[in-house]
Amino acid sequence: MAKARTQFICQNCGTVHNRWAGKCDSCGAWNTIVEEDPMGGIGGGPAKTPRKGKPVTLTTLSGEIKEAPRIHTGISELDRATGGGFVRGSAVLVGGDPGIGKSTLLMQAAAALARRGHKIVYVSGEEAVAQVRLRAQRLKAADTEVLLAAETNVEDILATLSEGKRPDLVIIDSIQTLWSELAESAPGTVTQVRTGVQAMIRFAKQTGTAMVLVGHVTKDGQIAGPRVVEHMVDAVLYFEGDRGHHYRILRTVKNRFGPTDEIGVFEMSDSGLRDVPNPSELFLGERNEKSPGAAVFAGMEGTRPVLVEVQALVAPTSLGTPRRAIVGWDSARLSMILAVLEAHCGVRLGQHDVYLNIAGGYRISEPAADLAVASALVSSLAGLALPADCVYFGEVSLSGAVRPVAHTAQRLKEAEKLGFSAALLPTASADLPKGNGGRWNEIDSLPDLVVRIAG
Numbered sequence: 001m002a003k004a005r006t007q008f009i010c011q012n013c014g015t016v017h018n019r020w021a022g023k024c025d026s027c028g029a030w031n032t033i034v035e036e037d038p039m040g041g042i043g044g045g046p047a048k049t050p051r052k053g054k055p056v057t058l059t060t061l062s063g064e065i066k067e068a069p070r071i072h073t074g075i076s077e078l079d080r081a082t083g084g085g086f087v088r089g090s091a092v093l094v095g096g097d098p099g100i101g102k103s104t105l106l107m108q109a110a111a112a113l114a115r116r117g118h119k120i121v122y123v124s125g126e127e128a129v130a131q132v133r134l135r136a137q138r139l140k141a142a143d144t145e146v147l148l149a150a151e152t153n154v155e156d157i158l159a160t161l162s163e164g165k166r167p168d169l170v171i172i173d174s175i176q177t178l179w180s181e182l183a184e185s186a187p188g189t190v191t192q193v194r195t196g197v198q199a200m201i202r203f204a205k206q207t208g209t210a211m212v213l214v215g216h217v218t219k220d221g222q223i224a225g226p227r228v229v230e231h232m233v234d235a236v237l238y239f240e241g242d243r244g245h246h247y248r249i250l251r252t253v254k255n256r257f258g259p260t261d262e263i264g265v266f267e268m269s270d271s272g273l274r275d276v277p278n279p280s281e282l283f284l285g286e287r288n289e290k291s292p293g294a295a296v297f298a299g300m301e302g303t304r305p306v307l308v309e310v311q312a313l314v315a316p317t318s319l320g321t322p323r324r325a326i327v328g329w330d331s332a333r334l335s336m337i338l339a340v341l342e343a344h345c346g347v348r349l350g351q352h353d354v355y356l357n358i359a360g361g362y363r364i365s366e367p368a369a370d371l372a373v374a375s376a377l378v379s380s381l382a383g384l385a386l387p388a389d390c391v392y393f394g395e396v397s398l399s400g401a402v403r404p405v406a407h408t409a410q411r412l413k414e415a416e417k418l419g420f421s422a423a424l425l426p427t428a429s430a431d432l433p434k435g436n437g438g439r440w441n442e443i444d445s446l447p448d449l450v451v452r453i454a455g
């Protein structure tokens, strides 16, 4: 029976379809399905004789296991996000929107490492060597021994890397420009990106080099996104931020050698990215304390507390279906809070537009923000400003109960450090610090909150 020669692969999520379609059923993206040769990258070659492996027991390994050998960059926020530096022999994917600052961050990291005597190779497939040098000059990194190569062919890159002393760290900017002679599809397709990344990972494992792979996130899906290689690498970091704001967040979403919920915070300046050791100060920087609809959320990002302002605007609607516009939070969660307010607290918002914004372009992923969001909504609706010295955190359940969340003590400590003297938090919170003259106000239900704010 003749075998079909081509497959249709979604460039966004990598799902294989039998035939072409306008929309990928798996990820919902439009116009992302491209015809590719499934055998691309596999190659023929002579049949391999099977080799026997020798399994070992876990106990024989005890005593031999050491901490993963790491390369510290000295850029504290980057080291924090990677869990203490890049690991030798591992591959890290750094994803993000074009223009967000990936190349800038990695050039700074390369320069910092080269200054510490490491051999760093920066392979740029997007920019010419002169362009990369120009950026390095702007970053005051042009005086370092970083090796630059402008190559896109996988075989050429491997040949370059194998020359001379083994590199400590290699940066491939970006995976979407990689193409291999072994794969027949066009550069930028899933097959090419996968083949290229596989070769780079193999090189990293064989030589003990730390491999950093840059991947662009694309909205239109014309080139394969970083998602298709996420499962192949050891760690995945996403570089996020709002173009309108100066700061950027490096978020760890996968890490085989460290924690996954860490963030590194940077500020983009004329001379590159700068560490932001205390993000709360940055996020609360432009606060207008007297306006209704603003509540400060005491959140956690990994091991670090982060204070950020939640802003809500509730206004009577002129539309048949009221608007719900949300920036920086989950829309399903907002719908849930609105439903709980309506069902259990008699707060009717069916005739109101609701706008919710997390200040400074920050994105909250914790359910602990429920209480701060509810407070901001009620405050805006009632037209009453919340106390300026109070922080809010707690999860709201569908029954309207306010549930305790983890890290109470740490959240409160950060709040105190930044001059907040009061907090509204769930009843029965564990590790609640004693004292503070009763300024930690406990609350166990959303109706209580409404009474407290609106009277």
Ligand code: TYD
Residues within 6 Å of the ligand: 096, 097, 098, 099, 100, 101, 102, 103, 104, 105, 135, 138, 139, 268, 269, 270, 271, 272, 273
């Ligand atoms: P870049 O690192 O090229 O983004 P990516 O590799 O993610 O596509 O960053 C480009 C943006 O950063 C560009 O808009 C200019 C800005 N930038 C600065 O503000 N300061 C700097 O020192 C540098 C090098 C770039």
Ligand code: MG
Residues within 6 Å of the ligand: 099, 102, 103, 104, 126, 173
């Ligand atoms: Mg770039």
